[in-house]
Amino acid sequence: MKKLLLILFAGLLLLAACGGEDDAAETAETNEEENNESNAENETDTPEQEEKKExxxxxxxxxxxxxxxxxxxxxxxxxxxxxxxxxxxxxxxxxxxxxxxxxxxxxxxxxxxxxxxxxxxxxxxxxxxxxxxxxxxxxxxxxxxxxxxxxxxxxxxxxxxxxxxxxxxxxxxxxxxxxxxxxxxxxxxxxxxxx
Missing domain, CATH: 2.60.40.1240 (Immunoglobulin-like)
Known part of the structure; x- marks a missing residue:
């Protein structure tokens, strides 16, 4: 029984660890998307950055x-x-x-x-x-x-x-x-x- 509990506990730890990696990967992807959006907003011309007309x-x-x-x-x-x-x-x-x-x-x-x-x-x-x-x-x-x-x-x-x-x-x-x-x-x- 102890073996079964140990195996079950190890399995849960393994699942939690895998889930944590997925969460970390999702967090990294989310951060990257937010950075890309932020960079895209910064690249959008503001009135000061627009090419000035002659x-x-x-x-x-x-x-x-x-x-x-x-x-x-x-x-x-x-x-x-x-x-x-x-x-x-x-x-x-x-x-x-x-x-x-x-x-x-x-x-x-x-x-x-x-x-x-x-x-x-x-x-x-x-x-x-x-x-x-x-x-x-x-x-x-x-x-x-x-x-x-x-x-x-x-x-x-x-x-x-x-x-x-x-x-x-x-x-x-x-x-x-x-x-x-x-x-x-x-x-x-x-x-x-x-x-």
């Missing part, structure tokens, strides 16, 4: 793909300045304010149609102006740039002002954003000419 400035030309219409166009920002009026139109035509700190912020741009089809620029692009560290931004007043309401044939270009109303001291640097909130978002960094 930022353009005055005088640069950017080739941009319209996110909505899927055609290419070129934009060159020729100048950026503040003014009381543009193309004979004063700020009071679009906004009445008694605050002298507000002026028309003007980005003089050239659009070139490098696609295969004609289009009307004002109907095909978006351009927002904000402080450099802000999302969103103001949209331009199209009435200052009537040439962009006319059809632009492939290979042709048009130059004119993108006009916004801003406080002169609003920012040291402004950001002109084309195709805002799309994969094709393109930025022009514009130093405040009054600073």
């Amino acid at each position: 930022v353009y400035t005055i005088g640069d030309t950017a080739v941009i793909t319209s996110d909505l219409y899927e055609f290419d166009y070129e934009v060159t920002v020729n100048d950026f300045y503040f003014a009381e009026e543009v193309n004979g139109k004063p700020m009071e035509d679009i906004m009445s304010t008694s605050d002298d700190d507000y002026k028309l912020a003007v980005a003089d741009v050239t659009f070139k149609n490098i696609s295969d089809e004609a289009y009307v620029p004002h109907q095909m692009y978006s351009a927002n102006l904000s402080a450099i560290d802000e999302d969103g931004g103001e949209i331009s007043y199209n009435e200052f740039f009537p040439e962009a309401d006319e059809e632009l044939a492939p290979g042709e270009e048009v130059q004119g002002p993108l006009v916004y109303v801003e406080r002169v001291d609003y920012a040291d640097t402004f950001l002109l954003k084309f195709e805002f909130m799309s994969d094709e978002e393109t930025h022009f960094e514009l130093p405040n000419p009054e600073q």
Whole structure:
């Protein structure tokens, strides 16, 4: 009987030992899977790790793909300045304010149609102006740039002002954003000419 108990006890020990090895193997596999998942999460791009897009400035030309219409166009920002009026139109035509700190912020741009089809620029692009560290931004007043309401044939270009109303001291640097909130978002960094 003692032999039988000893054999049974040894068998239980053997089973426990084998079970322990399985548990250890499972624990090792679980730890390895967790490490792999952790490494995969660490390899996922965070905003700081994402490849930074090129930022353009005055005088640069950017080739941009319209996110909505899927055609290419070129934009060159020729100048950026503040003014009381543009193309004979004063700020009071679009906004009445008694605050002298507000002026028309003007980005003089050239659009070139490098696609295969004609289009009307004002109907095909978006351009927002904000402080450099802000999302969103103001949209331009199209009435200052009537040439962009006319059809632009492939290979042709048009130059004119993108006009916004801003406080002169609003920012040291402004950001002109084309195709805002799309994969094709393109930025022009514009130093405040009054600073």
